[in-house]
Amino acid sequence: MNLQQITLISFGYFEKDFLELIAEDVTREFLLPVKIKEGHLDLSEFHDFARRQYNGNRLLKEVDSKFAADSAKTIGLFAVDLFIPILTYIFGQAYLDGRSGIASLYRFSNERYGMKKSDEMMLERFRKEVIHELGHTFGLIHCHVPTCAMRSSTYVEDIDQKSTSLCYQCREKLNEHSPPSS
Amino acid sequence: MAKKVSLLIVDDEESVRDSLLNWFIEDGYRVECAESAKKALSILESDNFDIILADIKMPGMDGLEMLRRIKSLKQDSIVIIMTAFATVDTAVQALKDGAFDYVTKPFDPDDLSHLIRNATKLIQLAEENETLKVKVISLENVEDLIGSSKPMLKVLKQVEHVAQSDSSVIITGESGTGKELIAKAIHSNSPRKFFPLVSVHCGALTESLLESELFGHEKGAFTGAMYNRKGRFEMADGGTIFLDEIATISAKMQVELLRVLESKSFIRVGGNKEIRSDFRVLCATNRDLKSMVEKGTFREDLYYRLNVVTLHIPSLRERIEDIPALVDYFVKKYCTSMNRPPIPVDQAALRRLEEFDFPGNVRELENMIERAIVIGNGKEIRLKDLPLGKTMIDSTVESLDDNEKIHILLILTKYSWNISRSAKALKVDRVTLYKKIKKYGLKPAD
Numbered sequence: 348m349n350l351q352q353i354t355l356i357s358f359g360y361f362e363k364d365f366l367e368l369i370a371e372d373v374t375r376e377f378l379l380p381v382k383i384k385e386g387h388l389d390l391s392e393f394h395d396f397a398r399r400q401y402n403g404n405r406l407l408k409e410v411d412s413k414f415a416a417d418s419a420k421t422i423g424l425f426a427v428d429l430f431i432p433i434l435t436y437i438f439g440q441a442y443l444d445g446r447s448g449i450a451s452l453y454r455f456s457n458e459r460y461g462m463k464k465s466d467e468m469m470l471e472r473f474r475k476e477v478i479h480e481l482g483h484t485f486g487l488i489h490c491h492v493p494t495c496a497m498r499s500s501t502y503v504e505d506i507d508q509k510s511t512s513l514c515y516q517c518r519e520k521l522n523e524h525s526p527p528s529s
Numbered sequence: 530m531a532k533k534v535s536l537l538i539v540d541d542e543e544s545v546r547d548s549l550l551n552w553f554i555e556d557g558y559r560v561e562c563a564e565s566a567k568k569a570l571s572i573l574e575s576d577n578f579d580i581i582l583a584d585i586k587m588p589g590m591d592g593l594e595m596l597r598r599i600k601s602l603k604q605d606s607i608v609i610i611m612t613a614f615a616t617v618d619t620a621v622q623a624l625k626d627g628a629f630d631y632v633t634k635p636f637d638p639d640d641l642s643h644l645i646r647n648a649t650k651l652i653q654l655a656e657e658n659e660t661l662k663v664k665v666i667s668l669e670n671v672e673d674l675i676g677s678s679k680p681m682l683k684v685l686k687q688v689e690h691v692a693q694s695d696s697s698v699i700i701t702g703e704s705g706t707g708k709e710l711i712a713k714a715i716h717s718n719s720p721r722k723f724f725p726l727v728s729v730h731c732g733a734l735t736e737s738l739l740e741s742e743l744f745g746h747e748k749g750a751f752t753g754a755m756y757n758r759k760g761r762f763e764m765a766d767g768g769t770i771f772l773d774e775i776a777t778i779s780a781k782m783q784v785e786l787l788r789v790l791e792s793k794s795f796i797r798v799g800g801n802k803e804i805r806s807d808f809r810v811l812c813a814t815n816r817d818l819k820s821m822v823e824k825g826t827f828r829e830d831l832y833y834r835l836n837v838v839t840l841h842i843p844s845l846r847e848r849i850e851d852i853p854a855l856v857d858y859f860v861k862k863y864c865t866s867m868n869r870p871p872i873p874v875d876q877a878a879l880r881r882l883e884e885f886d887f888p889g890n891v892r893e894l895e896n897m898i899e900r901a902i903v904i905g906n907g908k909e910i911r912l913k914d915l916p917l918g919k920t921m922i923d924s925t926v927e928s929l930d931d932n933e934k935i936h937i938l939l940i941l942t943k944y945s946w947n948i949s950r951s952a953k954a955l956k957v958d959r960v961t962l963y964k965k966i967k968k969y970g971l972k973p974a975d
Contacts, residue, residue, distance in 0.1 A: 367880065389914060399627055402773070404544060404547070430635070431544075431548040432542070432544045432545055432634075432635065433544075433545050433548040433549055433552075433634060433635055433639070434548065434552070434635050434636055434638050434641065435635045435636065435637045436637075436638065437638065440551065443551065443554055443555060483555055488554070488555055488556065488557040489555055489556045489557060499555075499556060499642065501637075501638040501639035501641075501642050502639050
C-alpha cells in the first residue's frame with residue numbers, strides 16, 4: 348500500500364507508450380509517482396441496454412470500492428461510452444476531494460463529430476481528461492481560465508482549447524490541499 | 530468577489546439528485562437537494578436559492594404545483610422544470626406558470642451548462658440592474674444643494690465630514706429647508722453610496738403600516754399580505770435608511786426601533802426568522818426632540834441612540850443671499866421640464882423675493898417659481914406673477930374669476946392640457962372644464 352502515489356488502472360486495451368505518456372503528465376502536475384496497472388471488470392454488468400451505454404455512477408463506485416484502497420488517488424481508464432442517469436453522456440467523473448475517478452476515451456475521436464481522424468488529438472484529449480478528473484479528486488473545482496485543464500468542457504472543441512496543465516491559481520489551491528488521512 | 534450561485538435540486542430519484550449534485554459542485558455552485566416538493570418548500574422557507582431545478586413528476590405534490598407555490602412566495606425565482614416524459618402541454622403550462630425553462634431528461638451536458646449559465650447571467654443582470662438603479666437614484670438630486678451663504682457652507686462642510694463616518698445623524702430644520710436632500714448628500718458621499726438609500730416618511734403611515742413597511746411581512750401575516758415582502762430595513766442592507774419625521778412615531782414603534790438599532794436584526798411581521806441587516810440611520814424632524822424627551826413623548830434612550838450627530842439646516846430667512854442662485858436654479862429646472870428656454874426674473878420681483886419671509890422655506894420658493902413660470906407671460910417672471918403676500922393685493926389678481934382662471938391654467942399646464950386628468954384634479958367634469966376654457970379664452974402656451 349502506498350498512499351503517496353497515484354494509480355492509473357486500464358480497463359480495456361491502451362498502448363503501453365500512451366499510458367506512460369499519461370503517467371508523465373500526472374507526475375508533472377501532481378508531483379507524485381504514478382503506478383500503471385491493468386484492471387479486470389465484467390463491463391456487461393454496467394451496461395444499460397436501453398441506452399446502449401455504460402453507467403458511470405456504478406463504474407465509479409466499483410473502482411472506488413475495489414481498486415482504490417492502496418493509493419492516494421486512483422483513476423480508472425475506459426474505452427466505453429459512459430453516462431449518468433441525468434446526462435446523455437460524460438467524458439469522465441470523479442469524487443470531489445475523494446480518492447478515485449474514471450475517464451473514457453470513447454467520445455474523443457474526431458470521426459464521432461464528422462471530423463478527419465486524428466489519433467493524436469484523441470489521445471491528447473484523453474490526457475487532459477485524466478488530469479481534469481484527478482484534479483477533482485484533489486478538491487479542485489472547475490476553473491474559468493480557458494487554457495487550464497480544470498476548465499469545464501462539455502464538447503471536444505472545448506477540450507482542444509485547454510492544455511494538459513493546471514493554471515497558476517489551481518496549482519496554488521493544489522499546494523494548499525492536504526493529502527487525505529487514509 | 531462574486532457571490533456563489535446557489536441551486537436547489539428537487540427530484541424523487543436519488544441517482545438524479547446525486548448526479549446533479551456532483552455536477553454542480555464541481556462547477557463551484559452551492560447546491561442542496563430535496564427528495565420531494567414538500568421538503569423543497571420547507572427548505573425554501575428558511576433559505577434562498579438562485580435557481581431551483583425541479584422534476585415534474587414526483588409523488589405527492591408535482592413540480593408544476595410546486596412551481597406555482599414558489600412563484601407565489603417569490604415572484605422572481607428562477608425555476609427550471611425537468612421531466613422524463615416531455616409533452617407540449619406540460620411544457621407550455623410550466624412556462625405559463627413562470628418556469629424559466631423546461632428540459633427533458635437525460636440532458637446533453639452542453640445544454641445543461643448553457644441553461645445554468647443563462648440563468649446565472651439573468652440573476653447577475655437583475656442584481657446589477659438593482660444596484661445601478663439605486664446608484665443613479667442616490668446620485669441624482671445631489672446637485673440640488675444650492676447655496677454659498679455662510680450658514681449653508683457650514684452645513685455642506687458638516688455633510689462632508691459626517692458622510693465619512695457610520696454614525697447616526699439627526700437632521701433638524703424647519704419644514705421645506707431640504708432635510709431629505711441633506712440625507713441624500715450624506716449617503717452619496719459616504720462609503721455606503723453604492724448600496725441603497727431607503728427613505729421612509731414616518732409621518733405618512735399608521736403604526737401598523739409603518740411596522741410592515743419597516744420590517745416587511747410574511748405572506749398571510751394580515752389581510753392583503755399576498756406575498757412575502759422585504760421591509761425597508763432589509764432593503765437598506767449595506768446602505769442607509771432615512772427616517773423622515775421621526776418625531777411622529779408611536780411609543781410602541783419607538784421601542785421596536787430602538788431594538789432594531791441596537792441589534793441590527795429584526796423579524797418580519799408574521800414571521801419567525803431573524804433577519805440581519807447592516808444599515809446606517811439618518812433621520813429628520815422639524816420638531817424639538819429634546820423638549821419631547823423632557824415631556825416624555827419621545828424615549829430618551831432612542832434619542833441618544835439617534836442623536837450621535839445633529840445637523841441643523843438653516844431656514845431660507847437665515848440665508849437670503851442664496852435666494853438669487855436658488856431662483857436661477859428653479860427657473861432653469863422648470864423651464865427645461867416644460868420644454869421652454871430659461872426666462873429672466875424681473876429685478877423688482879427678485880428684490881421682493883429677497884425681502885419675503887418664506888415660512889415654507891426653499892420648498893415654498895420652488896413652488897412659487899414653478900407657478901410663476903406656468904401662469905406668467907413666458908418671457909420673464911414679473912412681480913405680479915409671484916404670490917408674495919401684500920404684492921397679491923396690488924396685483925391684478927383680485928377677483929374670484931381671475932383666481933379661477935389662473936388656477937385652471939396652472940392645472941392644465943401641469944397635466945400637459947390633458948382634459949380628463951385636469952378635470953379630475955379640479956374635481957369637475959370634462960364639459961365644465963371645456964366651458965371654463967372657452968369662458969376665459971385659455972390656450973396652451975407654444
